[in-house]
Amino acid sequence: MALVLCHTARAETPPPPRFLGSQSCSTSGCHGGAKANRDQFLIWSKKDFHSRSYATLTIARSQRIAETLRIADPSQSARCTVCHTPFQAVPEVGRAPSAKATEGVSCESCHGVGEFWLRAHTRPDYTHVDRVTAGMRDLKNLYVRANTCVACHQNVDADLLRAGHPELIFELGGQCVTEPKHWREAPNWSGAQAWLVGQAVALRELSWQLAREPQPTDRLKARWSGLLWVLQQTDDASLPSLAPLEREPTPGNATQVQTLSDELARHAAAIEWSADRSRRALARLAATGPAFADAAIPQEIQARRAERLVLALDRLVGSLPPEAPVTRTDLDRLFSLVQSLPDFDPRQFSESVRSFDQRLGQSVSPK
Numbered sequence: 001m002a003l004v005l006c007h008t009a010r011a012e013t014p015p016p017p018r019f020l021g022s023q024s025c026s027t028s029g030c031h032g033g034a035k036a037n038r039d040q041f042l043i044w045s046k047k048d049f050h051s052r053s054y055a056t057l058t059i060a061r062s063q064r065i066a067e068t069l070r071i072a073d074p075s076q077s078a079r080c081t082v083c084h085t086p087f088q089a090v091p092e093v094g095r096a097p098s099a100k101a102t103e104g105v106s107c108e109s110c111h112g113v114g115e116f117w118l119r120a121h122t123r124p125d126y127t128h129v130d131r132v133t134a135g136m137r138d139l140k141n142l143y144v145r146a147n148t149c150v151a152c153h154q155n156v157d158a159d160l161l162r163a164g165h166p167e168l169i170f171e172l173g174g175q176c177v178t179e180p181k182h183w184r185e186a187p188n189w190s191g192a193q194a195w196l197v198g199q200a201v202a203l204r205e206l207s208w209q210l211a212r213e214p215q216p217t218d219r220l221k222a223r224w225s226g227l228l229w230v231l232q233q234t235d236d237a238s239l240p241s242l243a244p245l246e247r248e249p250t251p252g253n254a255t256q257v258q259t260l261s262d263e264l265a266r267h268a269a270a271i272e273w274s275a276d277r278s279r280r281a282l283a284r285l286a287a288t289g290p291a292f293a294d295a296a297i298p299q300e301i302q303a304r305r306a307e308r309l310v311l312a313l314d315r316l317v318g319s320l321p322p323e324a325p326v327t328r329t330d331l332d333r334l335f336s337l338v339q340s341l342p343d344f345d346p347r348q349f350s351e352s353v354r355s356f357d358q359r360l361g362q363s364v365s366p367k
Contacts, residue, residue, distance in 0.1 A: 292349050325361055
């Protein structure tokens with residue numbers, strides 16, 4: 001009788017995909033060509049500040065911040081490189097030789113680690129779902145897009161701010177418009193919808209930071225309270241509501257806001273946006289002028305409300321028809337009043353918002 005030996009091989013976990021680096025996208029036959037829809041790499045490398053984010057760590061201002069924090073070299077410190085050059089946090093086994101640690105914020109930082117989808121993503125039979133399934137990040141989804149950007153565009157630790165790092169304000173709609181375009185938006189893309197999703201995600205991140213800080217600064221509490229207030233003014237019956245939430249910046253309340261603002265962001269990204277929805281939100285926000293005349297609200301909180309309100313009005317005005325009565329000059333006036341938050345005058349801002357509201361007239365009144 002023959003003896004049959006059975007051997008059951010253990011299934012091995014496949015290695016995770018590797019980052020390939022921006023050079024893998026740069027050939028003229030891919031995204032490095034001169035023709036439209038073939039020049040994405042050129043736009044990024046020549047015009048987009050993200051391609052120079054690593055270089056920012058070598059300038060004098062960065063050196064001064066590092067000295068204050070006793071960081072020997074900001075271009076090598078994880079506190080700096082986590083946003084300015086993310087590949088430095090990736091172990092060598094996770095990077096192909098072409099993926100240089102000094103690339104800055106490059107293609108895969110936004111689109112996802114490329115090894116499993118790069119070769120196949122240009123196939124004509126591949127759908128968007130196929131690409132996402134293969135590992136490409138679904139940046140058409142505004143919730144996914146906001147989550148991709150917010151971590152490096154919103155929260156900065158208090159000691160970094162004290163050392164001179166600029167304060168950051170995440171506003172997805174505006175940043176999608178001002179960044180040099182190397183992509184095409186979907187035909188139904190709305191700057192107003194992107195604004196709402198982005199601000200809800202920003203509030204979630206501020207809430208997370210507030211909840212984890214044992215002694216949050218007055219600046220952080222005012223930023224959080226101001227953003228929550230603005231989103232409460234746009235309360236919509238068809239979306240999760242933030243209106244009942246207290247604006248007292250306590251860790252417990254921040255945790256509740258963190259959960260509900262994430263829910264709002266998810267729902268706002270999934271709905272079919274309409275011009276009427278934009279107009280209703282704009283009308284509600286433009287009607288907030290009298291609130292800035294309330295002397296019981298601290299000036300710092302009023303300034304933070306105004307800062308976020310002006311950004312909201314700017315995005316929402318884009319939903320109006322060309323013949324709308326408001327102009328760029330009206331918005332520029334409001335922007336000028338929030339340029340210096342320590343000098344912010346709530347009453348002056350209140351009057352300017354009232355005038356703005358009057359200019360809008362009945363063309364954007366809620367329905």
